Amino acid sequence: MWNTLHVGDNLDVLPRLEPGSVDVVYTDPPYNTGNDFAYADRFRDGSHPDPYAGRHAAWTAMMRPRLEAVREALAPHGAVFVSIDDNEVAHLRLLMDEVFGEANFLAQVVVNLNPKGRQLGRGFATSHEYVLAYARHLPGCVVDGSTTESVDEADFPLTSPDGRRFRYLPLRNTNKKFNPLTTPTLHFPLYGDPVTGRVSVSEFEGSLALTPVFGDGRPAVWRWSRPRVDERPDDLECRVIRGRAGERADIFQRDWLHREGGRRKKLRTIWLAEEIGSTDTAVAELKALVGHVFESPKPTGLVRRILSTLPDDVVVLDPFAGSGTTGHAVALANAADGGARRCISINSAEPTREGSNARLAGLATVADITRARLEAVAERVGGGLAVHPSAEPPVVGTTG
Incomplete structure (x- = not known):
């Protein structure tokens, strides 16, 4: 079963999940727009004299126990990704430093979700939000901050006689720390023949002994061992x-473009809408x-x-x-690459707004929207859907 939906307050559902049973969390919590939160806030004292500071404090109080429960559900190798906007990004960063540890910070990604920019209100046309990423324990985290999708074939302009694309990289380490x-x-020393291109660790006829040097002639080191x-x-x-100083012989690596997904490239921390x-x-x-x-x-x-x-x-x-975006994305990813990802979605039975499109469509709660989408995903993409209503205790440590 690719998708499981638990209906209820996440503060009630999360503690019932088996500790360490989740590999990765992505979530898009309610942003602080000044309205009351639909999620129960059992930690607010309402005594702050500054209404803006009080709003931040109330939002942080709502989020803290939920992030703590998320941390308990995460496996030691896991990570959490949280979407947020400018209203609370500073407070969320500090809160996640507190809950997950500053040493486990992975990235603060800028996400260009509105390329045209918001034209309403004063100031600038905001065109971005953020994703904050933290590891449960950074040394053992399985997140690989690279992907095959960011590799540009144009970076590999050369073609070998057998049709493979490549580029030349200096074998010399260009970082002067090394x-x-x-x-x-x-x-x-390595031995090379600039006429035939041959390189060896041993001297051969026609070869030159070459040691690595920086552009200014100072001694350097190779990137590869003997x-x-x-x-x-x-x-x-x-x-x-x-x-x-003029012409000289040097040694280069043929860096191949592997079309079958072997090559990966580090992701930048700005993600564009076209991507x-x-x-x-x-x-x-x-x-x-x-x-x-x-909305x-x-x-x-x-x-x-x-x-x-x-x-x-x-x-x-x-x-x-x-x-239900996360469950939808998991199904699409599995259908694309044959993966076996599973997604646990939690949503409260918060009523939809009277007169809204959702209410007019017969979706009385936000959880009904999640369920309707994931049912449609199961029908069109596959993977099935298991639903645990709020009255039914969730199945601990499994996605069905």
């Missing part, structure tokens, strides 16, 4: 280059399944990018499931 004093084992050079000589080439989708994209995705019944859903592309940094069999948790 030099014969700091890394003496990587400073040694054994690695010996194992992969065909990935190296001796070439003549023009340096500051992951926008709020308009998200509304269209939801409309195609159940109608225009939720600000997130695009499935945002969640799928997060999933692309993780193994394809993770258990995903969304404690503020909203319109």
Whole structure:
């Protein structure tokens, strides 16, 4: 079963999940717009004299126990990703430092969800929100902050006789922190022939002895050890280059473009709408399944990018499931690559607004929206759906 929905306050449901049973959390909690929170706030004292500071304090009080419960559900190798806007990003960052530990911070991603910018109100046309990412325990975290989708074939302009694309990278380590004093084992001669391109750890007829140097002539180190050079000589080439002191021979790595998903590239911390989708994209995705019944859903592309940094069999948790974007994204990812991801979605039975599109469509609660979407996803994409109503205790430690 790819998707499971628990209906109820997440503060009641989360403690019933088996500790450490979740690999990754993505969630889009209610933003602090100045309105009352639908989620029960058992920690607010209402005594703050500054209404703005009081709003921040109330929002933080609502979020803290939920993030603490999320932390307990996360496996030691897991991570949490939380969407937020400018209203609370500063307070959420401090809160997550407190709950997850500042040392476990992964990234603060800027997400360009509204490319045109918001034209209402004063000031600038805001076109971004954020995703804050923290590991449960950074040294063991399975998140790989890279993906195959960000690799640009244009970065590999050369083609080998057998049709493979590649580029040249200096075998010399260009970082001056690495030099014969700091890394003496990587400073040694290699032998190369700039006519044939051949490279070897041993001298051969026609070869030149080459040691790594920086552009200014100071000694450098190689990026590869002798054994690695010996194992992969065909990935190296001796070439003549023009340096500051004129022409000289140097050794380069043929860096191959692997079309079958082998190459990955680090993700930048600005995610553009053309890469992951926008709020308009998200509304269209939801409309195609159940109608225009939720005001600000997130695009499935945002969640799928997060999933692309993780193994394809993770258990995903969304404690503020909203319109069901996370469960939808998990189903799409599984259908695309044959993965075995599972998603636990939690949403409260908060009433939809009287006269809203959702209410007119017969969806009395926000959880009804989540359920309607995930049912449509199960029908169109596959993977099924198990629903645990609020009156029924959730199945602990499983997604059905």
